[in-house]
Amino acid sequence: MDEAQVDRILHNPKFKEMVAKKRNLSWTLTAIMLIVYVGFMLLVGYNKEFLLSSISGGVTTWGIPLGLGIIVLSFILCAVYSYIANNKLDQLNEEAMREVEAITHEKGPH
């Protein structure tokens, strides 16, 4: 790829759309994960009493479902990403790739 090709790819509307959609998806999910986990660690650091308090009078504390819930949430977020990437983005991706490949296969100076 030479510079002109890179430039054309970067300005290709399909490529731009694909990148923007991927970026939105990635950062939204990253933000959810970070907020949940950092929030939980702040609770661990600053409010142990809450995590140690009983949910309904029994021995099970709030810490247990929250902790186990984060493990489950991690997987769910991965599955969501994969689902959207496979079903919603892939078609767009393929179209963008076709156009990008067409650009890279053009030989010579522009």
Added chain:
Amino acid sequence: MKWNSLKALAASTVLMSGMAFAGPDLGAAEQQPTNWPAIIMFLIFVGATLFITKWAAKQTTSTKDFYTAGGGISGFQNGLAIAGDYMSAASFLGISAMVFMSGFDGLLYSLGFMVGWPIVLFLIAERLRNLGKYNLSDVVSFRLSEKPVRTLAAFSSLVVVAFYLIAQMVGAGQLIKLLFGLNYNLAVVIVGLLMMAYVMFGGMLATTWVQIIKAVMLLSGATFMAFMVMQGVGFSFTNMFEQSIQVFSKVHDLSLADAANIMGPGSLASNPIDAISLGLALMFGTAGLPHILMRFFTVKDAKEARKSVVVATGFIGYFYLLTFIIGFGAILYVANNPQFLDVAKMAVTGKLELVGGNNMAAVHLSDAVGGDLFMGFISAVAFATILAVVAGLTLSGASAISHDLYANVFKKGQTTPESELRMSKIATLGLAIFAMILGILFEKQNVAFMVGLAFSVAACANFPVLVLSMFWKGLTTRGAVIGGVAGLVSAVVLIVLSKAVWVDTLAISDTPVVPFNGPAIFAMPLSFFCCWLFSITDNSAQAQAERKAFDAQFVRSQTGIGISGASDH
């Protein structure tokens, strides 16, 4: 108390006064009789894996085969192998032992390990696959100056590998000591020799298949253990927690109210700074672990890389749920069973001590719920786990030495594939010897704690440079090198000066130089800051060219175009 107190799990998580156990005879607890089922199962595993190694050796003729199994692993297989890398001795033995000794704190560790995965998937996996060839150094030096950036990436990878290796070697030594009644040092040497055989002859292909087989065995064994524990409490978590608290209070000589503290965070993160630091290290460390990142190059494209993360995350999450149950199961079935207690040691320390060390909680539980034969199986699996993980670590260490330092930095790319392959085998030999020596030196460390340190260095030195090189156009060679060095040096120095190393391992003085134990909260932002500052102030012609090269890198990271050309060397 700080989170370094983990390394002496038994000691610090609960304040125990001397426990008076009605005395089972000392002899029974001191040494396990030779466990033939375990030895036979282990030998079968070793035989099978060596057979695979022999098969893999025939397929492994080029450097590409050696480092990435020729790129021919499927997404699902790779997912299992990644999960296998994650389900290490530290996870299986260390976390279940942590739950066994302090309850909820063990869950905190597995949480941190877990939440790194989505981040890897969303931000790193696909771009990494599109940009790199063998390892993460390829990615960070994609548009930056080869020599300094690659050298740095190789060194910080080696530091991470070293910490991680120590943890695994210690776990292996303790396990074989318990299982075979062998001398600890001898056990470490056996592990070192076996892993050397896998890596040196079978490369990534053998390493991956050893990892896959072990992952399946471990998941099956852990599932059975968790099932038996849940069956014992009538499939009720409430029952399990209630009974565990009662047993815990009895064996640790605590009031019921104090024992109930195992249901919430304890000493692992006793102050907020340590809590957040630990969280950052575990979360972002995953995205900087060289032996994990290396696995993304064994699949054919970004889509398979994505698939492998989803598969891996599913298995890892499931596995952590199991270790949580297994840890509580160990409280129920191991803590109050004289057969598993090291009474002689308890008389000296006044704490709860298990035969073979407290990291053996899961192994003892397998005996309690499944009998000798099953314990043999679990011991063999646990040992296999360590072998498989050290093999992967050694491979990534070898790639840092031969592919980065030797081929690209020292020889400036002027090597033949044969000489690079030969060098990687020499590096494997060197790393194996190094691992054996350190494994012997660090015998007393808790394995999960050592892994925590490896994650800290990965998060502080590798992660900032890796992520900025892929996401920030402004990063220059100068910024990357200074930022990476700042992260690496500050993380290592903070670790050395902390209580765990300064006081407990090196025994230089009685008080640690720095009061906190997780370096990540300081070292990671420092690294990011240095990358940024020394990049934006860099106005050299080279820096301009590097910024300009970002566009082409960006296109490649999104599309993977040009990827096959790069792989064909």
